[in-house]
Amino acid sequence: MTSFPIPSNYANHVLVASPSSVVRQRVLESLRSPARRFEQAAGGAEALVHLESGFWQVLFLDRRLPDLDAEELSHTVRQRFPGIEVVLLDPVSDAEPTAAKGKEDLLVEMWPALSEGENKNKNKDEDKLPPAAHTRLEAPLPGMIGNSRIMQPVYRWVRLLAPRTTTVLITGPTGCGKEIVARAMHHLSPRSGRAFAVVNCAAIPEALLEAELFGYARGAFTGAMQPYAGRIQAAQGGTLFLDEIGEMPLSLQPKLLRFLEQKELQRLGSAEVVHVDARVVSATNAHLLTLVREGKFREDLYYRICAFPIDIPALRDRPEDIAELAAHFLEKYASPLRPPQLSAEALQLLKAQPWAGNVRELQNVIERALILSEDQAVIRAEHLLLADSSFRHSR
Numbered sequence: 001m002t003s004f005p006i007p008s009n010y011a012n013h014v015l016v017a018s019p020s021s022v023v024r025q026r027v028l029e030s031l032r033s034p035a036r037r038f039e040q041a042a043g044g045a046e047a048l049v050h051l052e053s054g055f056w057q058v059l060f061l062d063r064r065l066p067d068l069d070a071e072e073l074s075h076t077v078r079q080r081f082p083g084i085e086v087v088l089l090d091p092v093s094d095a096e097p098t099a100a101k102g103k104e105d106l107l108v109e110m111w112p113a114l115s116e117g118e119n120k121n122k123n124k125d126e127d128k129l130p131p132a133a134h135t136r137l138e139a140p141l142p143g144m145i146g147n148s149r150i151m152q153p154v155y156r157w158v159r160l161l162a163p164r165t166t167t168v169l170i171t172g173p174t175g176c177g178k179e180i181v182a183r184a185m186h187h188l189s190p191r192s193g194r195a196f197a198v199v200n201c202a203a204i205p206e207a208l209l210e211a212e213l214f215g216y217a218r219g220a221f222t223g224a225m226q227p228y229a230g231r232i233q234a235a236q237g238g239t240l241f242l243d244e245i246g247e248m249p250l251s252l253q254p255k256l257l258r259f260l261e262q263k264e265l266q267r268l269g270s271a272e273v274v275h276v277d278a279r280v281v282s283a284t285n286a287h288l289l290t291l292v293r294e295g296k297f298r299e300d301l302y303y304r305i306c307a308f309p310i311d312i313p314a315l316r317d318r319p320e321d322i323a324e325l326a327a328h329f330l331e332k333y334a335s336p337l338r339p340p341q342l343s344a345e346a347l348q349l350l351k352a353q354p355w356a357g358n359v360r361e362l363q364n365v366i367e368r369a370l371i372l373s374e375d376q377a378v379i380r381a382e383h384l385l386l387a388d389s390s391f392r393h394s395r
Contacts, residue, residue: 013037013055017047018062018089027060027089044068045308051081052171052289052311060087067308076153080311141184144177145328146321150313154181157310162188167260167305169245170283172312175360178283179243181312186239191279194238197231202244210252211268214259220269232265235278245305246286250296257301280305315355315362322350325359329366330379340373345381353386361387 014037016027024040031038037056041047044065051059059077063070074086138155140146161168162185170178179198186196204212211220215230232240242248248256259265260280264273282305291297315322326347331339342350346369355361369383376383 013057014060015039015041015047015050015056015058016060016062017041017044017065018060019043019064019066020062023062023089042066044070044073047073048309048311049289049306051077051084052287052309056081056084058085058087060089062089072153072156079150080313141181142187143180143184145325146318147324148318148321150318151321154310154312157308158185159188161185161308163190165279167279167307168281169288169306169309170281170312171288171309172285173314173356173358174285175358176312176314177359178285178312179241181310182239182241182281182283185281186241186279189239189279191238195235196239196241197235197278198241198243199231200243202247206249206252209249210255213252214255214265214267216268217270220267224269227267230265230267232259232278233274233276236276238278240278240280242280242282242305244284244286245282246284246288246291246297248297250298253298253301257298257304260301260304282306315358316353319351322362323347325362326350326366329363330370333367333370335375338377340370340375340377340379343378343380346379346384349381349384349386356387 014028014031016024016038017040018024018027019042021040028038039050041050044061044067047059047061050056061070061074061077065073070088074088077084077086138152138159140151141155141158144151144155158181168182168185170181172178183196186192199209199213201209211228211230213230213232215228215233216224218224218227255265259276263277264275266273288297288302288306292299292302315325323342326342330342334340350362350365357364365384365386366379368385369379372383372385373379
């Protein structure tokens with residue numbers, strides 16, 4: 001058995017992803033002392049769920065993942081979670097996993113330096129895209145703008161998922177484009193000719209949400225003069241998009257879980273069982289695993305809707321896309337005969353913003369700038385009414 005020389009003072013939070021339980025156990029046994037937190041994942045998608053759920057220091061990644069390309073996932077993790085060290089494993093057999101000796105992951109030689117805090121300069125090639133990413137650059141999804149490196153896994157995963165019926169959970173901050181991603185997945189799927197039914201779980205009162213989702217029979221309650229099919233049945237053959245799924249009342253979650261498991265539902269006031277073939281995509285800006293721990297979201301429902309998680313990066317993490325996004329919004333809101341240009345100063349200012357409201361906030365800023373510029377040919381820095389400047393003017 002190959003031993004991994006990991007300093008005991010460093011490997012306190014360890015995650016290992018491998019389809020082999022033997023490999024996962026061997027990695028645990030190779031630690032010099034028991035990790036304070038050690039979690040296992042059978043595949044790449046499950047590993048991503050764990051990564052979102054808390055702080056990790058080390059990720060051991062089997063190259064033979066059953067669902068995702070290990071090298072692409074490794075690059076994604078390094079971009080999204082820069083504090084995590086990724087170790088690619090080349091198992092000779094289930095009993096003898098070894099550390100990969102490639103130029104990215106010289107595990108045996110690197111760990112002493114990592115424990116001394118010298119990992120920042122261990123490999124100049126770390127910031128480069130893996131060979132697969134260089135040879136296959138994914139085009140933006142329908143309705144999306146930007147070719148930043150951090151968005152490449154999102155584009156690729158959506159295209160891989162589009163022809164399937166896998167349930168998908170899209171996470172990310174408000175305004176980052178979760179519904180656009182869901183619509184793109186539907187548009188690229190064989191279901192594109194059927195309905196894309198949207199239910200915002202936060203916008204519908206709890207007392208009405210069950211009826212809106214599952215429908216009701218005539219006379220089911222006072223005022224139910226006509227039967228209503230419900231949004232789930234409206235998605236027959238298409239896609240049901242459950243936005244803000246974290247806001248779904250706990251009392252309604254078992255009924256949704258049953259639909260996801262059986263693909264059947266009963267309308268309120270009716271004994272008839274209706275079969276519905278709808279692909280379910282959910283979205284939230286909440287941390288669902290935290291809600292699970294707090295007893296506000298069912299664990300079984302979480303794992304049912306999160307067969308494949310996709311996390312959308314915040315706009316502040318993709319500044320190279322800002323110029324293209326701004327140009328798109330200028331064309332959208334300006335006169336089609338003469339869309340203005342952004343000055344270099346204005347573009348620099350946009351790139352320096354934290355963008356708490358993400359792409360939606362940038363869209364609002366550009367629309368305001370067009371108003372303030374009074375149809376000038378160039379948008380200058382003084383035309384950008386940003387969130388902090390808006391606050392100052394209101395005081």
